[in-house]
Amino acid sequence: MQDELNTISPDHQDKLVQQFEYINDLIANDNIEKAVELLLELHYADLADFLDNVNRKYYHIIFPALASMLNSEVLVWLSDGNKQPAIEALGLDVSARLIDELDIEDSIEVIEALNSELKELIIAKLKTDKRQQIIEGFKYPENTAGRVLEKDFVSLRQHWTAGQAIDFIRRSNISADFHAAIVVDSRVKPVGTILLCKLLKSSRNVPLVELMNYEFMAADTNTELDELAFIFKQYALTIVPVTTKQGKLVGSISIDNMLYIVEEQAESEFLHFGGINNSDIFYNLYTTTKSRFPWLFVNLVTACLTSLVINQFSDTISKLITLATIMPIVASMGGNAGTQVMTVTVRALANREITSTSTKRVITKEIYVCTLNGLLLAAIGIVLTYVLFAEIKLSLVFASAVVVNFTIAGFLGSCIPMILNHFDIDPATASGVFLTACTDAIGFFSFLGLAYFFLV
Incomplete structure (x- = not known):
């Protein structure tokens, strides 16, 4: 059974559509309990697809029923046009709790889609640290590195050995997956990057200065995303440190996050050929x-x-x-x-x-x-x-x-x-x-x- 779940079948999309139709029929016939059970079995990206396409009049039925068990990532994967209706259906307290669980860049993406009144109400409900980080993020112009930088990253000291770096990573509370770390000097300025695989394959006593990549590229918080996308593609980067104008490290952008940014940039360019600035078919x-x-x-x-x-x-x-x-x-x-x-x-x-x-x-x-x-x-x-x-x-x-x-x-x-x-x-x-x-x-x-x- 598990093998079937982990295997992508040729008709995966067709089966998913059939499942969506079945769940939609359950909701229409007031069988909410069974519908919620099936919805919670979906991957959060598939659940977001379902919610994007279901009639919005069901939001006030579905979201309260899912609230206590909803994966916060669903809010990120919802289309921008449906984020506000979803937040309204969930209520301020539940929405704030879910947004608190997200990484800072995802939290900003969700809140950015709300109108100014709801945005202020949600931000006021967030935890103090998250609220401060979001307010700081909104200070940067749209489509710049400051808006999408990741705060949950690994930075290692230049004078450490591989063993010290590995021990530090084990002790850290970093929840996000990562493939590379940033090496900084005593003034917290990036001096290089290092791949996790290279770190793990090295002896414990090897200094980081012998392992790190000195040919890295850094961006400041005001670097535009299209410029950043070009840099990632041009130099086949895994991670880019994000710094202040003075060069101090404040965050990073990883290849995982950059893939979504590049996709959005490509979609935006495609739509602009038709003179369209917004692609969301779910807007009013x-x-x-x-x-x-x-x-x-x-x-x-x-x-x-x-x-x-x-x-x-x-x-x-x-x-x-x-x-x-x-x-x-x-x-x-x-x-x-x-x-x-x-x-x-x-x-x-x-x-x-x-x-x-x-x-x-x-x-x-x-x-x-x-x-x-x-x-x-x-x-x-x-x-x-x-x-x-x-x-x-x-x-x-x-x-x-x-x-x-x-x-x-x-x-x-x-x-x-x-x-x-x-x-x-x-x-x-x-x-x-x-x-x-x-x-x-x-x-x-x-x-x-x-x-x-x-x-x-």
């Missing part, structure tokens, strides 16, 4: 609408500007109605080419692959690539449009407009993200709106302009 209607509206409004404005370009050629279109059927093709092709360039450029910016010395080379390459693709597609387009409309001049105008739009799309697709990044505007969020407007406007202008001169 107002919050979701508010988060999506701004860039949709910008898109409306830029679309109106594009329509003005088309309006300038209304007489040209009326004289040759075929133009109306072809011009969207030019704009669409240019937009797709620009999006390819934009995606590559935004990714390169996020990974710090573009520097001041490589900017010109990157832009030039993308222009050449787009121009070459434009020429190839223009050649194909000449044949297709001639077959469809039997007008060689129209085909040549179409091909010329494609080449022009592709060339400019290569330039704008690489330049727009770089310019936005230079002005500290998230290129993943804003680039798409501006790029689409530009490629549409230029596509229509180039095609209709050429048609005006050569066809009408």
Whole structure:
């Protein structure tokens, strides 16, 4: 039986969904006792998934029944949109007890999702030490190392031997799992890191200075998380000490915690391509609408500007109605080419692959690539449009407009993200709106302009 529990079967997710449906039916039929029994058998991450998807009207039934036996980690794994309803259903006293059991970075994550009134009430109920640590954590800006640093870490003295370090770890009250420790000097400044496996394989009398890694990277509390994610990935780190501006060690960020941060950063970048700043499908209607509206409004404005370009050629279109059927093709092709360039450029910016010395080379390459693709597609387009409309001049105008739009799309697709990044505007969020407007406007202008001169 235990082997079955520890083995991931191919239909694990399907079985979990079936179990959720069964528990949901039990709750709907007022069989709360059986439902609670099955819920408590779930892993805390699976329990959080169930609570994310169950009807919220059941929260005031489920949470009080689970309160005395609920794993505090469930609050962390709940989606941000459901953390507040869960806290309200549990009540202040139970919620404060559960948050007190969490690591400081997890406590901050839970409290951060609450409104200001509930946040203050919960913080006031916490133990003094935890309250002070949370208040200190909120002093740091969002998306910085200070918000996510771990207070439960291992620091070893530089002058110790391996034996002294092992004895210290055995005597310590550190509850969190760890893979590495930080070595500090007499002023509590990090001087190196050491892997636990290396420490355990060494003789007791070997000094730590012979075992520790001197090529470590430290971050101060104001280091941004995207910068931290890059450092972890670039240098394959296991742990990063977090220090004050004066260099004193105040916490750490381990690879375990960093995996979640990197995942959140990647998800955020992905959502920003759609102009969405918040991914939580469990937020209420107002919050979701508010988060999506701004860039949709910008898109409306830029679309109106594009329509003005088309309006300038209304007489040209009326004289040759075929133009109306072809011009969207030019704009669409240019937009797709620009999006390819934009995606590559935004990714390169996020990974710090573009520097001041490589900017010109990157832009030039993308222009050449787009121009070459434009020429190839223009050649194909000449044949297709001639077959469809039997007008060689129209085909040549179409091909010329494609080449022009592709060339400019290569330039704008690489330049727009770089310019936005230079002005500290998230290129993943804003680039798409501006790029689409530009490629549409230029596509229509180039095609209709050429048609005006050569066809009408």
